[in-house]
Amino acid sequence: MMDQEKYREAVRNMRHSPASLERRGECWSEEDKEKLSEMFDDDVGITEMAVIFQRSETAIMQQIEKQDLYDRTLHPTRQRNNSVPYKCLCEVCVADPALCPLHKTCTNNQEET
Incomplete structure (x- = not known):
């Protein structure tokens, strides 16, 4: 992982100019989906995943929902607002x-x- 100052700068750039992200708008590969799932299970934060994948935090959250990593379909009580x-x-x-x-x-x- 990068040092704290480089990480902060990467987050700042990602949030202020999302068009500069290398992978913006690209389809997710199966390998990236698997890696995202593993990172999610390892409790890696959304922002850190966004920096690693070079995608927006919104794209990371959408992929987490798409893969149902919160298990909302299996556990309806975990639905938004219950x-x-x-x-x-x-x-x-x-x-x-x-x-x-x-x-x-x-x-x-x-x-x-």
Whole structure:
């Protein structure tokens, strides 16, 4: 690993000019996906992984979610905000019935009996 000052400079550059990242926009190789998974299991931080992979922190987080490394599909209680997804997913509701004026009449919201 690089010394602390070089690491800070790399993080600063990554956050202030993400266009300068070498791997920005590239597809993830299977090897990189495996390495990310291993690093995640070894409790390596998001920022450190971003510096190593030369990708944004957002790209790292998206890949972690895509690989389901938090095991949200196996452990529904680990869902964001510990909530169950809303039933109504029509184009008007967009998963938030509180914002939908048609929520009470929406056919997607009907309980199956």
